[in-house]
Amino acid sequence: MPLTLRYDPLAPDMLENPYPTYAEMREHRPVLWHEGMRSWVLSRYRDCQTVLRDYDLFARDRRRVGEEIPEFRQNLQALDPPAQLPVRSVFVNSLRAQDVAEVGRRTRDRLRVIFERLARQPEFDFMTEVAGPFALVMTAELLGVEPPGLREYTAISDALAQRMDAGLRPEAIGPGDEARKRLNGLVEDWFAAERRPGTFSELLASAKQEQVPDHYLRNTAATTFNASFGTLYATAGNVVLTLLDRPDALDRLRDDPGLLGTAADELIRFDGPAQATSRVATRPVTIGGVDIEAGQTIVTLMAAANRDPREFDRPEELVLDRKPNRHLGFGWGPHACIGLTFGQLGVRELIAAINECPSRLRLAGKPTRRHTATVRTIGDFPVTFTP
Ligand code: HEM
Numbered sequence: 001m002p003l004t005l006r007y008d009p010l011a012p013d014m015l016e017n018p019y020p021t022y023a024e025m026r027e028h029r030p031v032l033w034h035e036g037m038r039s040w041v042l043s044r045y046r047d048c049q050t051v052l053r054d055y056d057l058f059a060r061d062r063r064r065v066g067e068e069i070p071e072f073r074q075n076l077q078a079l080d081p082p083a084q085l086p087v088r089s090v091f092v093n094s095l096r097a098q099d100v101a102e103v104g105r106r107t108r109d110r111l112r113v114i115f116e117r118l119a120r121q122p123e124f125d126f127m128t129e130v131a132g133p134f135a136l137v138m139t140a141e142l143l144g145v146e147p148p149g150l151r152e153y154t155a156i157s158d159a160l161a162q163r164m165d166a167g168l169r170p171e172a173i174g175p176g177d178e179a180r181k182r183l184n185g186l187v188e189d190w191f192a193a194e195r196r197p198g199t200f201s202e203l204l205a206s207a208k209q210e211q212v213p214d215h216y217l218r219n220t221a222a223t224t225f226n227a228s229f230g231t232l233y234a235t236a237g238n239v240v241l242t243l244l245d246r247p248d249a250l251d252r253l254r255d256d257p258g259l260l261g262t263a264a265d266e267l268i269r270f271d272g273p274a275q276a277t278s279r280v281a282t283r284p285v286t287i288g289g290v291d292i293e294a295g296q297t298i299v300t301l302m303a304a305a306n307r308d309p310r311e312f313d314r315p316e317e318l319v320l321d322r323k324p325n326r327h328l329g330f331g332w333g334p335h336a337c338i339g340l341t342f343g344q345l346g347v348r349e350l351i352a353a354i355n356e357c358p359s360r361l362r363l364a365g366k367p368t369r370r371h372t373a374t375v376r377t378i379g380d381f382p383v384t385f386t387p
Pocket of ligand 1: 077231273328330343
């Protein structure tokens with residue numbers, strides 16, 4: 001059969017459902033050259049995992065291949081070990097010092113109030129009314145900052161998500177960099193404000209001891225806020241749509257809440273928000289028989305890897321008790337997600353809160369997808385509560 005593979009991450013059919021194309025890529029072009037992005041795109045689990053793990057050969061810090069990074073973009077995500085380690089450890093330790101159970105309780109309480117109010121409305125948009133407030137409140141509580149306005153922050157987050165697709169849409173760079181500067185401004189306000197309990201107050205103390213340069217600290221605080229808000233927002237939509245499409249799975253989680261732990265990871269494997277990330281080859285390397293030159297960009301398609309049958313049994317099925325589940329939805333290696341515990345917690349609390357409602361959440365129309373490829377997010381998501 002002739003191969004008709006066409007990989008255009010922003011095409012409407014890809015935004016709707018990229019998984020059939022990912023399957024074709026894994027089978028027929030596991031190391032695919034994308035001319036528009038001028039990047040190699042990897043879709044097999046082992047290849048993606050190797051690239052994410054081997055920071056010596058595959059750099060995140062593009063200064064290692066001679067590029068420049070403006071100071072306002074220098075943060076944890078743009079550094080590699082060993083320079084990355086002090087700043088990463090300050091943030092990881094500050095997050096570890098948080099009371100996970102308390103963050104969970106407060107998130108659930110807030111969701112209860114939101115759902116009680118929405119139960120009286122005939123129909124509402126899940127992203128605006130639930131995913132947004134959920135992501136904002138949880139992030140602000142966790143980091144210990146005054147939450148910005150939801151509408152204002154959603155616009156910043158959207159511009160930053162589009163900036164991640166700059167290889168496909170260079171016109172997203174300007175607005176994305178503007179949004180980052182606005183976010184950096186919010187961080188200045190938070191650091192100047194009276195301390196609230198939470199991650200940021202912990203990290204100001206420990207950063208001095210670790211001698212982390214001030215701009216890394218501030219820029220990483222901004223990155224962390226957005227990494228938390230953006231992924232929790234997108235995850236809430238993706239997870240709830242997956243479950244509304246499979247009411248039996250939602251019922252099973254109500255009858256057996258003990259499954260929520262494995263289910264949270266499985267839902268992120270199945271349709272997580274982080275579709276891809278990128279690295280740059282520091283030396284010539286061969287992957288899957290394809291020669292890659294030093295300085296070339298490599299995109300790891302984690303969402304394709306997460307359905308690789310070489311790694312997962314029944315990869316196209318949602319298996320709520322899947323174990324082990326070494327998915328790449330939180331990344332892998334030295335840049336793996338530092339907020340994983342809270343990402344998983346957020347998913348568990350959200351599902352538990354939906355299942356606690358006396359009425360049933362259902363789709364009230366066809367959801368749309370936002371025009372972003374690196375982060376997979378729902379646009380409009382009409383839902384309703386029915387008895
Ligand atoms: C379900 C929710 C989440 C998902 C799916 C997710 C996913 C990811 C992924 C895939 C990466 C790796 C990116 C790469 O290698 O380039 C990452 C990194 C990161 N995440 Fe998360 N994340 C989530 C929640 C959070 C939360 C709640 C926080 C903040 C507390 C957070 C903070 C970060 C930071 C700061 C990094 C950069 C780490 C580094 O570069 O060393 N994430 N996340």
